[in-house]
Amino acid sequence: xxxxxxxxxxxxxxxxxxxxxxxxxxxxxxxVELALSQGGPKEGxxxxxxxxxxLLQRLGDAGYTDLNAADLRDANFKLADVPFTRIDLNxxxxxxxxxxxxxxxxxxxxxxxxxxxxxxxxxxxxLDDDGLLSVIKxxxxxxxxxIKFFLTGDLWAFGESEYRGVxxxxxxxxxxxxxxxxxxxxxxxxxxxxxxxxxxxxxALSFPLWAPMAALFGRRVLGENLVIxxxxxxxxxxxxxxxxxxxx
Numbered sequence: 001x002x003x004x005x006x007x008x009x010x011x012x013x014x015x016x017x018x019x020x021x022x023x024x025x026x027x028x029x030x031x032v033e034l035a036l037s038q039g040g041p042k043e044g045x046x047x048x049x050x051x052x053x054x055l056l057q058r059l060g061d062a063g064y065t066d067l068n069a070a071d072l073r074d075a076n077f078k079l080a081d082v083p084f085t086r087i088d089l090n091x092x093x094x095x096x097x098x099x100x101x102x103x104x105x106x107x108x109x110x111x112x113x114x115x116x117x118x119x120x121x122x123x124x125x126x127l128d129d130d131g132l133l134s135v136i137k138x139x140x141x142x143x144x145x146x147i148k149f150f151l152t153g154d155l156w157a158f159g160e161s162e163y164r165g166v167x168x169x170x171x172x173x174x175x176x177x178x179x180x181x182x183x184x185x186x187x188x189x190x191x192x193x194x195x196x197x198x199x200x201x202x203x204a205l206s207f208p209l210w211a212p213m214a215a216l217f218g219r220r221v222l223g224e225n226l227v228i229x230x231x232x233x234x235x236x237x238x239x240x241x242x243x244x245x246x247x248x
Contacts (some may be wrong), residue, residue, distance in 0.1 A: 017056035019139075021076055023108045023136065024195030024224040028055050032062050034190045034229050035103060038132060044102035046070065047122060048089060049109035053079035056205040068101070074160055086134050090114045094125040108225075111168045112193040113159070120184050127232045133186060135228045139193050140173055143221040145212040157224075171212075174226055183239035186230035193223025 014025040021028060036042075043066045047056050056079060069077060070085040070093075077084055078226055087093040090113055101214035104123050110116035123133055138157035139145070141204070145156025152159075155171045162168040178188060198206070213221045 007197055009199055011197045011199055016054050017057055018051040019057055020050055020051050021054045022096050024197050027136055027195030027223075027225045027227065028058055028107065030192070030194035031107065031136060031228055031229075032058050032104070034192070034227065035132065035134060038229060038231075040130075040132075041102050044100070044128070046101040046104045046126065048087075048104060048106045048119075050077060050084070050202060053082060054114065055081055055105060055107055059103075064103070069244075083134070087229045089119050090092075092122060093121040097126055100128045101126055101131060102108040103132045103134070105136075107134075108148060109137075110135065110172070111137050112166075112171055116170050116172060117180060117184070120181065124185055126185065129232060131183075131229045132189075133228075133232070133234045134180075135177070135230070136225050137172065137177070138168070139220070139223055140171055141217075141221060141225050142193075143197060143213045146221065147209070174220070176179075177226065177228065179228050179239060181228070182236040185233060185235035187233040187243075188228065188229070188230050190229035191223060193220045194227050195223055195225040216236070 011025050013019045018030070042064045045056065045059055045064050045066065046068045049068050050056060050071045053069060056067045056069055067082045068085070069078065069082050069089045069171065072086065072088055073085060074084050076119060087096055089109065104127055106119070106123065110119060112118050127133060127142060140155045140157065142156050148154060149157050156172040158168050174191075178191065210222065
């Protein structure tokens with residue numbers, strides 16, 4: 001895959017209004033579109049893992065108000081007028097906040113965490129009833145990932161280089177992600193893929209590989225990131241029952 005990491009084949013990190021975005025270009029635009037499509041109040045937003053604040057800036061420009069940021073470190077955060085809270089998403093962080101939120105976003109976060117399930121449970125505790133959670137994570141079903149798994153047995157974005165380099169330590173398939181959210185207490189309202197580092201040249205050269213896969217498996221093989229919008233709801237009683245697996 002190192003051969004693909006040239007300026008002719010791989011796009012550089014995206015910026016928005018001078019703020020660096022970590023993740024495949026096009027992903028955050030899609031998240032904002034999906035969030036807007038759900039309607040409801042455009043206020044009370046919490047970005048867990050806010051980074052530079054680029055996603056919050058996009059949401060603010062889209063009309064969202066009462067923006068709030070949280071992350072392990074504040075050194076990279078650039079939005080002076082947005083409240084910032086230092087938290088460790090591997091810990092019990094929900095009680096740090098003395099309020100609820102209508103929209104919580106977790107972009108390129110859960111793959112770095114010791115327990116994605118625990119972090120999602122904590123995030124749910126911070127949501128208003130009927131509030132929305134948006135999650136972005138690597139799409140291990142990406143077409144390049146299917147080839148990588150066939151050749152090496154490793155999941156895309158979760159090889160040794162990603163483990164050592166950017167600490168991608170918690171892989172989840174799209175099926176696992178969907179079931180886990182339902183088990184915790186969410187109703188999926190949008191489930192798609194988005195974003196790509198591929199340049200037009202790389203897309204053209206790889207057309208004989210990705211086009212047949214898209215025809216066979218659908219467009220979800222094309223996006224490097226999985227983008228999910230889920231609404232807080234009751235948990236799935238069957239999935240959340242610890243006895244279920246023993247009764248089958």
